[in-house]
Amino acid sequence: MIPSNPAVPPQPDLHNHPRPALEATPSCSWLGASIDLREVDSTNAFIRRLLEGDHQGLWPLPVAVWTGRQRAGKGRGTNFWWSDAGTLTFxxxxxxxxxxxxxxxxPRLALACAVAIVDVVEPLAPQARWTIRWPNDVEANNLKVAGILPERFATPCGDRLALGVGLNVSTNWNHAPESVRRMAASVESIRGTVLADQERRDLASRLLERLVARLTQLADDHPDLAERWDQLDQLKGNRVRIRQGERVLEGVGGGIDPTGALRLLTADGSIQSIVGGVVERNPPHG
Known part of the structure; x- marks a missing residue:
């Protein structure tokens, strides 16, 4: 735990446990504070409680929370995120x-983070086909390797953004639900060999460095960032089925535009810009 402010910030549910090997606190001057937890319900939920209770703004931002295990990892909507100690979770x-x-x-925050993740993992397994499954997953060879959950919330000191990341590095799937084992992979399983010790130690630091770079491009509206997420679009040219509540949209993926919307080419020849919804895996052919 590294608050640089001499005042003692609030510490809800903070356990003084040794940090897991994969979660060693990275060196990054961008972070104002970093918290390591052996176990937590959800890093997004923890950091939200932390900042919602910080009425004096004692925690220097950005602040990161790392954990070796989430008991109730959150995904989009009502989905959950399964992970273990081999998952880089923060x-x-x-x-x-x-x-x-x-x-x-x-709406583009998850895409910028996804590009940063690909920046880091692609050199570790360059033989794989690394892609972004709109709006918030990173895949390798059509298997999910990382998920991203951005959330906006109010605090006594103003609005804050939480960017949750789960990256399967050396995840052990033996205890994962069958539904997870069918559609997920880890960096090491895609690579085919284990990471070297130095590669594992450097992973979190390198990811933070690339995240800072990609968020800077996002703030600058740099065209290279939008070009990159469009290049990585896994749905481009494939059949897509999207659920928006009771509404179902079908068509062919036409790329991700600079605003972060998914282009959907429909049967009547029109192009729709999709800004939200759940993309079904393996949609039925019509």
């Missing part, structure tokens, strides 16, 4: 104004 909370992030940037 949440970074930041002040959007301090990072020059506008409201219209928020």
């Amino acid at each position: 949440t970074v909370a930041l002040d959007p104004a301090a990072q020059r992030l506008r409201l219209d940037h928020l």
Whole structure:
């Protein structure tokens, strides 16, 4: 735990446990504080409680929470995120104004993070086909390797953004639900060999470095970032079925536009820009 402020910040549910080997606190000057937890319900939920209770703004931002195990990892909507000690699991909370992030940037936050993850993992397994499954997953060879959960919430000191990341590095699937084993993979399983000790130690630091770089590009509206997430779009040219509540949209993926919307080419020849919904895996052919 590294708060640089001499005052003692609030510490809800903070356990003084040794940190897991994979979760060693990375060196990154961008972070104002970093918290290591052996176990937590959810890093997003923890950091939200932390900052919602921080009425004096004692925690320097950005602040990161790392854990070796989540009991109730969150996914999009009602989904859950299964992980173990071989999963790099963390949440970074930041002040959007301090990072020059506008409201219209928020739908693109997960995409920018996904690009940062690919920046780091692709060199570790260059033989794989690394892609982004819109709106918030990173895949290798059509298997899910990472998930991202961005959330915006209010605190006594202003609005904050939480960016939750789960990256399967050396995940052991023996105890995972069958539904997870069918569609997920780890960096090491995709690579075919274990990571070297130094590669494991450097992984979190390198990911934070790339995240800072990609968030800076997002704030600058740099065209290279949008070009990169469009290049990595896993749905482009494939049949897509999207559920928006009771509504179902079908068509062919037409890329991810600079606003972060998914282009959907429909049967009547129109192009729809999709900004939300659940993309079904293996949609039925019609």
